Amino acid sequence: MPDMPPKLAEIVDEFASAPRDVVLEMLLEFSDAVPPLPPGLASHEGMEQVPECQTAFFLRAEVQPDKTVRTYFDCPPEAPTTRAFAGILAEGLADATPGEILAVPDDLYAQMGLGQAISPLRIRGGTAILGRLKRQVREQSE
Template identity: 40%
Template sequence: MTLPTKLQEIVDDIASMSREEKLETLIAYAESMPDLPERFKDERSKMEPVPECMTPVFIIAEKLESGGIFFHLDIPPQSPTVRGLASILTNGLNGCSLEEIISVPADFYIPMNLQEAVSQQRINGFIGVLAHMKQAAVKASS
């Protein structure tokens, strides 16, 4: 399986970390997630909801002039674990082509061994976010 370069780098990086480092990284990712741009704030209805997550997660994808896809996510700060996990995906996939995004396999996360840091239910939510990012990317490209 070939992942987009940036996502592969993140996966390799996290795979090499201790449990504590993984938690710190997730927190850093959660805190660095940008706010939803003002222009989307009234457009919740156009965004892709992620019912697999406990917290309200909304995703919107834009097609860049370069042809790549850029994701904006809206996740409340009260849910840092979800924000941190989703941030792995936006950091790894923003700017990628639609083909690269939709070919990310649902089990790409396994080498990161995230389950030593977060519960399995979170990981399933994480996979839900990926699936809905793919749908948002398709929508943005059509």
């Protein structure tokens, strides 16, 4: 099985080696990195809601003909930590293959050291986001 995408591995390493007080700043930067939804998804039709998140969070993964995965995320700006998960995944998984996405460890956020900076409830939401994304990729790849 392939390793996780190199860009995501780089992000994980940056977070894991950052001092705790810098981690929150880094999360805020990633919360601004969520690309806007294309007009066809603005109503969330065809997107999956992640009820484990404390705020409304929607996602969609599409395996493209060139065997890369395009991801779409939507979360209100008032939820910067949850948006940060989306920003991390959007940037870290850009142009990734289904195999690379499925190779992302389920404990990604623990590997990033986020357990010291944010609540377990938020970690659970982020883990649910990753799990649903991987499930969508797996279903489209079968």
